[in-house]
Amino acid sequence: MSRIKILHVVRPAAGGMKNHLINLVRYTDKKRFDVTVACPPNTALWDELVALGIQTLPISLVGELSPTRDYAAVRSLVKYLHQSGTTILHAHSSKGALVGRLAAIMARTPVVIFTAHNSIFYEEWPEWKKKLFARVERFLARFTDKIITVSDALKQELMEREGLPVKQLTTIYNGIEVDRFNAKVDVKAVRRNLNIPELGPVVGTIARLAPQKGVSYFLKAASLLKEYQVNFLVVGDGPLEETLKQEAAELGLQGRVIFAGRRENIAEILSVLDIFVLPSITEGLPLTILEAMAAGKPVVATRVGGVPEAIVEGKTGLVVAPKDPEALAVALAGLIGERDRLMRMGTNGQKHVREKFTVSMMVEKTMELYQQLLAEKKLIQGKGQN
Structure with a gap:
């Protein structure tokens, strides 16, 4: 059986998000999954991924909204998704999820997942920006198979602030070595x-x-x-x-x-x-x-x-x-x-x-989710679970 291709999409990441992603891709079962990470080059995350021998795809993704760079990143992702035959797009952070999910919609990628690592409702944002972001998230959620939250509190916030249905959300705790x-x-x-x-x-x-x-x-x-x-x-x-x-x-x-x-x-x-x-x-x-x-x-x-x-x-x-x-x-x-x-x-x-809170628990639960969604869409043999 050929390996399932996964593309992770992430903005420039440091600290917890960087370590989370590196642990996830490092310990994902390479016999079952072929993993690539799309992220900006010349960053600490890129350098660590290259050092670990993880396949990388350079994209022009920055933390803040940038129409020119974001459009270029979407185009790069759409081209890659078409050419590579990627089955799962797994986006991280609100910015990675915005660009990644737009590309997945255009490329008709079969399985789309978003891990929310933190609240999008930063206190320094004006109220109009929070409402706009919540509206965009609600729209993109319609094209997302599952949204992973790293805590139940974050899951509750997405339900209350964005009106997302509970069946679309699942909590997988962060894990460490x-x-x-x-x-x-x-x-x-x-x-x-x-x-x-x-x-x-x-x-x-x-x-x-x-x-x-x-x-x-x-x-x-x-x-x-x-x-x-x-x-x-x-x-x-x-x-x-x-x-x-x-x-x-x-x-x-x-x-x-x-x-x-x-x-x-x-x-x-x-x-x-x-x-x-x-x-x-x-x-x-x-x-x-x-x-x-x-x-x-x-x-x-x-x-x-x-x-x-x-x-x-x-x-x-x-x-x-x-x-x-x-x-x-x-x-x-x-x-x-x-x-x-x-x-x-x-x-x-x-x-x-x-x-x-171990890495092995986090990775195993994430891979179980991959298998569940693939089975539900009849992309692999097996019985999907709710």
């Missing part, structure tokens, strides 16, 4: 490399420094904990980097907050943390909290998106309201210095991730 975050590390050497003082616990966040990640609230919470001998760590880069550094200085956090920039050795960095913080304003199901739990670290995160689905309150971490630095500071103050409680939460977190 758990063992990568449980290796032995020279903690003292990592602290030195990050310029973290030898004394005092480390409370840190790893995030793109963009508005939706809420790092400003992390800094405000840190400023409320000045009497504690705590080192605060911010790992990541992004458009707000200089603004956040200036805010830290204005809050009197010189010498207390270390901005480490973008780092690739996330497992090593997690090893030096005593508590991991995710202060986001919006999320789907962030990989960073799963990675932190896999590394045996308690998590304090905001109650947004799928975060409460990943954290067992009081057992693997604590959940607080978003945009509330006082609540975040109170949660951290209650954990700092409670060594036994931190260790217990960390152990619980490792067990929880192994039971619910």
